[in-house]
Amino acid sequence: MELQVYNTLTRKKEIFKPINPPHVGMYVCGPTVYGDAHLGHARPGITFDIVFRYLKFLGYKVRYVRNITDVGHLENDADEGEDKIAKKARLEQVEPMEIAQFYTKRYLDAMDLLNVLRPSIQPSASGHIIEQIDIVKKILDAGYAYVSGGNVYFDVLKYHNDTHKYGILSNRVIEDMLQTTRELDGQKEKHNPADFALWKKAEPEHIMRWPSPWSDGFPGWHLECTAMSAKYLGDKFDIHGGGLDLLFPHHESEIAQSVCAFGHEPTNYWIHNNMITIAGQKMGKSLGNFITLEELFNGTHKLLEKAYSPMTIRFFILQAHYRSTLDFSNEALTAAEKGLKRLLEAQRNINNITPSNNAAELDIKALINNCKEAMDDDFNTPIVISNLFEAASIINKIIDGKEKINSEGLEDLKALFNNYLVDILGIKDEQTSNMMPTIEGLVKMILDVRQEARMNKDWAKSDQLRDKLAEIGVKIKDSKDGVSWSLD
RNA sequence: GGUCUCUUGGCCGAGCGGCUAGGCACCGGUCUGCAAAACCGUCUACUCCAGUUCGAAUCUGGAAGAGACCUCCA
Numbered sequence: 001m002e003l004q005v006y007n008t009l010t011r012k013k014e015i016f017k018p019i020n021p022p023h024v025g026m027y028v029c030g031p032t033v034y035g036d037a038h039l040g041h042a043r044p045g046i047t048f049d050i051v052f053r054y055l056k057f058l059g060y061k062v063r064y065v066r067n068i069t070d071v072g073h074l075e076n077d078a079d080e081g082e083d084k085i086a087k088k089a090r091l092e093q094v095e096p097m098e099i100a101q102f103y104t105k106r107y108l109d110a111m112d113l114l115n116v117l118r119p120s121i122q123p124s125a126s127g128h129i130i131e132q133i134d135i136v137k138k139i140l141d142a143g144y145a146y147v148s149g150g151n152v153y154f155d156v157l158k159y160h161n162d163t164h165k166y167g168i169l170s171n172r173v174i175e176d177m178l179q180t181t182r183e184l185d186g187q188k189e190k191h192n193p194a195d196f197a198l199w200k201k202a203e204p205e206h207i208m209r210w211p212s213p214w215s216d217g218f219p220g221w222h223l224e225c226t227a228m229s230a231k232y233l234g235d236k237f238d239i240h241g242g243g244l245d246l247l248f249p250h251h252e253s254e255i256a257q258s259v260c261a262f263g264h265e266p267t268n269y270w271i272h273n274n275m276i277t278i279a280g281q282k283m284g285k286s287l288g289n290f291i292t293l294e295e296l297f298n299g300t301h302k303l304l305e306k307a308y309s310p311m312t313i314r315f316f317i318l319q320a321h322y323r324s325t326l327d328f329s330n331e332a333l334t335a336a337e338k339g340l341k342r343l344l345e346a347q348r349n350i351n352n353i354t355p356s357n358n359a360a361e362l363d364i365k366a367l368i369n370n371c372k373e374a375m376d377d378d379f380n381t382p383i384v385i386s387n388l389f390e391a392a393s394i395i396n397k398i399i400d401g402k403e404k405i406n407s408e409g410l411e412d413l414k415a416l417f418n419n420y421l422v423d424i425l426g427i428k429d430e431q432t433s434n435m436m437p438t439i440e441g442l443v444k445m446i447l448d449v450r451q452e453a454r455m456n457k458d459w460a461k462s463d464q465l466r467d468k469l470a471e472i473g474v475k476i477k478d479s480k481d482g483v484s485w486s487l488d
Numbered sequence: 489g490g491u492c493u494c495u496u497g498g499c500c501g502a503g504c505g506g507c508u509a510g511g512c513a514c515c516g517g518u519c520u521g522c523a524a525a526a527c528c529g530u531c532u533a534c535u536c537c538a539g540u541u542c543g544a545a546u547c548u549g550g551a552a553g554a555g556a557c558c559u560c561c562a
Contacts, residue, residue, distance in 0.1 A: 031562075044562045084560070170557075172491060221560080243562030248491095250561095273562070274493095280554065286561055319511070320501060325494075325555075332500045335512035342511085345525090382502050386510035393527090400519095400527055459521065466523080477525050486525090 001376045003058065005239075006323060008247065008270040009169055013378055016269065018238050024060045025237035026051065027229040027267070029246055030122070032069040033103035034084040037110045038290035039313070039328065040243075040276050040283045046314055046426075047273040047322040047379075048241045049116040053424050054375050065232045066119040067225060068107075070100035070126045071208060071218055083218070086208045096208050100126070110293040113310040115426045121232050125224035129210045132219040132227040136198045136212075138261040145260075148189035150201030150215030156194040159256050169255055169270060170248035196253055198223055222253035229266060230258075240267040244274050245282075273322045278303075280327065291328070305330045308337060311430050315340040318381040318425055339389070344429050345486065346392035347417045349399050350410070359404035364412035367391050371420045384420055391416055431487050439487075443474055447483050 003016040018024045028048045031041055048066070055062045070085060089096040108118070125132075136152050139145045144159050145152050160166040160174050167174055174194065201215035202208070209216045219227075229237060235258065242251065251270065258266035275282045283290045291301045299307030308316075316336035320326040367387045374383035391413060397403035405413070421427050446465060453461040466476050473488040 029562075032560080038562090040562050042562085047562095167491095170491080172558075244493095245557070245561055248557060249559090275556070275562075277555075282556070282561090284561055286559095316500090324501080327500075329500075331498095331512080335500060337512095339511045380502080382510075386502070389510055396526055402527065454521095457521085463522075470524090475524070478520070478523085479526085480519090484525090 001373055003054075003376045004378055005269055005271060006378045007268075008272050011171075014269070018060065019236065019268065022059060022061050024055050024062045024239065025233035026055075026062060026064045026239040026241065027225065027233055027237060028064070028066045028119070028240075029225060029242035029250070030066040030068050031103075031107050032084060033100045033107060034088050035103060035285060036292040036294060037103075037107045038283065038285065038292045039296060040285075040290060041107070041110075042114055042293060042313055043276055043317055043322070043326070044241065044243050044273050045111050045116045046114060046317050048271075049426060050318070050322075050379055050381060050424070051239070051241065051271065052117060052119075053426060054379060057419070057424055063121070063233060064119040065121045065123065065229060067228055068100075068104050068122055068124040069224065070097070070104070070124045071224065083206075083208060086206060089207065097126070100124070106294075113297065114293070114314050115310070115428050117426070123228045123232065125219070125228075126208075128224060128228050128231065129219065131231050132223045133199070133212050135223060135227050135230075135257065135261050136214075136219075139198060139257060142260045144256075145198055146191065147214055148191075150217065151189055151197060152199040152214055152220075153190055153195040154198050154220075154253070154256060154260075155191065156196065156256070157192050159260060163259060165259060166252065166256055168252075170252045172248060172252070196220060196222065196249060198257075222250050222257060225250075226254050226257040226261065226266065230262070235262040235266065236264060237267050239269045239271055241271040241273070244272040245284075247272060274325045276317075276326050276328055278328045283328065303330075305334075308333050309430055311427060312337040312340060314425075315385075315427060318427075319385055321378075321380055321382055323378075340427070343385075343388055343392050343421065344427075344431070346395040347421060347429070349395050350413055350417060353395070353398050353405065353410055353413075355407035355410045356404040357406065359406040359409070362394060362403065362405050362409045364391065364394070364405075364409050364416060368412060368416050368419075371416065375420075375424065381425060384425065388417070388421055443469070443485055447476070447485065451483065 004013040005016050006013050026048070028044065031037060048064075052062055052064050071083065085096045085099050089099045092099070111118075136145065139154065140147070140152065144155050146155055156166055156174070166172075197220035199212055199214055199217055199220060201217040206218070208218055210218060229240070240251070240254075255265050258264065277283060278289050278291075281287070281289065291303060293313070295301035295304065296308050296313055297310060299305075312333060316333055317326065319336055319339075367390055370387045371384045374380040374387070377383075394403065395413065398405055446469065450462050450465040453465070469476060469485070470488075474485055475488050476483060476485050
């Protein structure tokens with residue numbers, strides 16, 4: 001089966017065919033770095049990490065570009081000329097670039113903890129002002145933009161009349177939009193309310209500014225992605241991704257910009273992840289109902305009953321398909337945590353299995369095949385996980401002596417977990433830290449003492465040791481073959 | 489108001505015409521000095537109404553509810 005991806009542009013699943021195999025170019029809209037990353041940021045980070053990982057697994061050579069938006073864009077719809085990063089900088093009395101650097105680092109740290117692979121290139125908007133100005137010039141030359149009071153605006157109506165393309169991605173009818181667009185402040189310079197800025201003149205108090213042929217100012221909201229994707233992936237590349245909330249106007253406008261600047265649409269496949277909701281409502285910075293990743297990892301948010309590890313968050317997100325909304329709750333997160341633990345314990349137990357020669361065949365290959373088909377079907381990670389649970393159940397039965405496996409089956413089992421759980425889903429065993437050798441030694445020592453007590457039928461002492469260990473998070477399991485333990 | 493999407497069991501969440509998804513929780517059992525884990529088993533579903541079909545959670549029409557986008561947002 002070939003990889004099929006759901007293309008937002010055509011609204012159906014399509015067989016993935018790269019322009020220039022084995023190379024694949026993928027551009028994903030990254031964060032605006034004026035605040036800590038929250039649970040919502042984890043979704044696209046992980047979604048496109050999966051795409052990245054799976055394409056590589058399939059043998060493609062992927063160049064993955066994810067931008068850092070450090071030109072903060074406007075704070076609100078009134079053209080006050082102050083952007084988010086500049087505002088934060090003013091409030092904290094630091095350089096805007098300090099704000100951007102600070103939150104960029106924190107964003108990347110959080111993504112690292114989530115085991116999100118670093119993209120091939122992470123360009124920043126502020127580092128590509130020249131390229132953005134160049135795109136503005138191209139669009140002006142093509143006749144689809146106009147200068148007005150030091151600003152440059154994209155002429156949406158002219159573009160639409162000539163190409164009939166404004167709205168192809170978001171399925172919007174421009175005539176409707178023109179009627180419903182509200183009266184906004186500072187719109188005088190625009191020919192039409194639907195027009196969007198390519199270049200904005202900076203007000204005197206606006207501290208983030210660059211020189212341009214039109215004014216000292218800053219680039220428009222949608223320009224950086226057009227400029228940077230074209231620079232690093234070419235003006236026609238394979239995949240463009242981002243959150244569903246960016247569909248309109250951001251991605252729609254990117255298409256318009258590319259068509260005018262380069263004569264064609266920027267990408268073949270548009271992939272959008274859905275939102276994470278909290279109590280059924282979108283979690284978002286502007287809604288103030290978000291939980292930062294740090295709070296999640298520490299358990300410090302008032303909505304959290306406890307801390308959740310980065311892998312729990314990752315697993316939680318992967319248990320839903322990326323195009324579905326995913327509702328946050330303590331119950332759901334706890335369920336994910338327990339399920340993940342079970343899966344990881346099964347994975348560890350693979351190493352304790354001794355294959356039997358005369359074992360009947362267990363059809364591990366079917367599970368591997370299921371996983372492959374699930375990933376090929378628009379990255380259906382929940383199905384992959386359900387198959388891994390099937391495998392976990394088989395492993396447990398073998399460990400329990402209720403099932404046997406031959407060496408080929410065992411190898412398949414190892415491959416299944418290594419390929420799908422570790423490499424593709426990117427789940428790592430957080431227990432395997434560098435402290436482990438020490439802890440292992442200590443626990444073994446204590447268990448030896450306990451074993452002695454048990455030999456003497458000193459149950460009180462045995463239980464006391466078990467309870468004390470449990471208190472510090474070491475769980476003991478007694479079985480016929482001996483004692484095993486795990487960290488809680 | 490316009491455009492679009494969603495509504496699955498106690499909770500989360502797949503499925504998209506016929507075949508028990510899966511996880512968590514609950515309950516019963518096996519195992520165990522006890523406990524935990526593990527294993528086995530059981531129980532809860534497709535918002536409502538009408539239609540198409542031999543057959544619908546899955547297709548069509550209608551109703552109700554929820555959400556997203558239309559303004560920066562992942």
